[in-house]
Amino acid sequence: MATVAAEDTRAHIIEAAGPIFAEKGFHATTIREICQAAGANLASVNYYFRDKERLYHETVLRASEMRRAEVPLPQWSQETPPAERLKGFIHTIIERMVLMRKAPWQVKLMNREILQPTEACRDLIREYFRPHFEMLLAILDEMLPAGTPDHTRTQLGFSVVSQCLFYRMCEESVAMMVGEEELAAHYQGEQLAAHIARFSLAAFGHGNLADSPNTAS
Amino acid sequence: MATVAAEDTRAHIIEAAGPIFAEKGFHATTIREICQAAGANLASVNYYFRDKERLYHETVLRASEMRRAEVPLPQWSQETPPAERLKGFIHTIIERMVLMRKAPWQVKLMNREILQPTEACRDLIREYFRPHFEMLLAILDEMLPAGTPDHTRTQLGFSVVSQCLFYRMCEESVAMMVGEEELAAHYQGEQLAAHIARFSLAAFGHGNLADSPNTAS
DNA sequence: GCACGTTTCAAACAACTGTTTACTTGCAGG
DNA sequence: CCTGCAAGTAAACAGTTGTTTGAAACGTGC
Structure with missing residues (x-):
């Protein structure tokens, strides 16, 4: 054989x-x-x-495996402050979704599943999204008051990831809105990650929007 | 005839x-x-x-007309503070996208166009999204320092609308993530609008996340 | 050499797709 | 009553779809 x-x-x-x-x-x-x-x-x-459906299902799962392997999350030391960890988290997510130009199809395929779930989506959430989201919530926990209810925690997490998702999912519409030149000048991965981190940290009371408006990393 | x-x-x-x-x-x-x-x-x-394509095109445009007609933006008086206007804006957007259960197909169809633009998308942006986005930017202008660069203004606007879009576009995935009970208890339109407004206003330095954590409107 | 199970292939299958055709209906104005 | 034209219809069209078939090619163990 x-x-x-x-x-x-x-x-x-x-x-x-x-x-x-x-x-x-x-x-x-x-x-x-x-x-x-x-x-x-x-x-x-x-x-x-x-059949075609099973091929699709396996292709989706393969995509998530590749993304996780290619862009792993950073390993934080014990004393890394939560604000730094949040920045690193956002940076990694943006990098996975936007930056790596040579491997964008895995992201597009996974986005399709998020937006219009098929059978493959349950596997995707269980093995990919849920673990990462729990990681984000652990970071937020250190920045939130003690008694914050669970659903508020979760929605704050969504507020962070929704900004990241937006630039990938609505990529073409954003391009139509701002134009190609603006896109090339101000919508590269590092700039977006820095903006989202600044906005989110300001919401959590860490720093304000005027901080370092034009620098990244 | x-x-x-x-x-x-x-x-x-x-x-x-x-x-x-x-x-x-x-x-x-x-x-x-x-x-x-x-x-x-x-x-x-x-x-x-x-042909089929022209029917699709016309259907998309018809959808945007219906949404605008059914849920108009509120008319603000001169002395309405920008924070209140932002709340009203977010509330209207969320209401257009999530609340009105009887007419969700227009929203789904428009989302499809945003995510995967066809010829119809240019018309949609010009006549629907752009005007509303400009309205949002006008509100943000009153809350931002004078010298804020254009692209930062725009990205701050995206940070607000991306949160609103998220709950519509990723509706099914959110349901899978949090479960049906949690969804019914904490993810109704008014609650989401209140959360997004609170998060965004905190980012802009108006109030903080601990303000009125459980009330809406 | 032969026999075996796996892999590859060209061809055909039945079902479905968007589109077009030729025809009928209904109703207006002369 | 007749003509002309818009509106509606059933049937057929040509092309594509996912899937199946039966045979050929392949490598392996005897």
């Missing part, structure tokens, strides 16, 4: 399917398109994945 | 197409499905709109 070659084309198909699913969505993507990009036969998808 | 009946079925088709396009997207929606829902003949779409 030539399992090596078999797993090879299997992986080839997922890697070819990723960018296409990410760009056009599930319905607008055709199996023929994927197989052609993968250099595989039309019947390969049904042979290895049984 | 029976123009009355003609415009009637034309409108019927758009109204039937709206919820379906909103729910399933352009590609996954079939003309047959729309015509059946509209009680019209299969050929009607091509007769009145020439």
Whole structure:
């Protein structure tokens, strides 16, 4: 049994399917398109994945694995102040979503799942989003008063991540709104991360919006 | 010429197409499905709109018209403080997007356009989003120091609207994250608007997060 | 050499897609 | 009554879709 070659084309198909699913969505993507990009036969998808849906599901999970492996969260020392940790967290999220230009399809695909969940989304939340969100909440805990209720904590977390998500999900609309030149000048990853961190920290009472308005990292 | 009946079925088709396009997207929606829902003949779409794309375009524009007409922005008096105006703005946006349960398809359809713009998006930005965003920026201007650069102003505006957009766009994922009970208890429109207003005003240095943590309006 | 299970392939399948056609209906003005 | 034209309809069109088929090619163990 030539399992090596078999797993090879299997992986080839997922890697070819990723960018296409990410760009056009599930319905607008055709199996023929994927197989052609993968250099595989039309019947390969049904042979290895049984049907189109299962291929999609596996592709989504593969995307989250790749993102986590490529951009790990920073390791903080014990005495790192929570404000610094929040900055690092936001920076990592923005970097995962916006900065790394060479691997954007994983992000686009995951965004599709967040916006229009399929069966794959439960796996995605359990293994990717939930752990990261808990990490964020742990940081916020150190900046919030002791008796802060759970749902307020959660919504404050959402207020932070929603700003990060916005620039990825609404990327094209933002470009239409501000124009290409403005986009290139003031909407690069580091600048956005710095802005979001400054806004959020000001909301938490750490510093104010006038602090270091034009520097990042 | 029976123009009355003609415009009637034309409108019927758009109204039937709206919820379906909103729910399933352009590609996954079939003309047959729309015509059946509209009680019209299969050929009607091509007769009145020439093709599927033009029907979609017109449906998106119709959606924005309906939202603007149904939930107008409040009229502020001259002496209304900017903090109050910001609260009112956020409240209206959240109400347009989340609260009105009877008419959610227009919002879903417009969100689709923001996330994955087609030709219709330029019209949408010009006639809907841009005017509202300018209104928000005018409010922020009164709370910001005089020399605030343009791109910072814009990004602060995005920080506000991104929080509002989040709860609509990621509605299903948020539900998966927090559970249905929590959602019903703490994620209703007024509560979300109050939270976003409190967070944003704290960031602008107006009040802090501990203010009125459990009351709305 | 042969037989075996796995992988690959071209071809066909049935179902569905958006669009067009040819025809009928309904109603106006002459 | 007839003509002209907009509106509605059923049927067919040509193309694409996901999926299945049956045979060929491949590598491996005997």
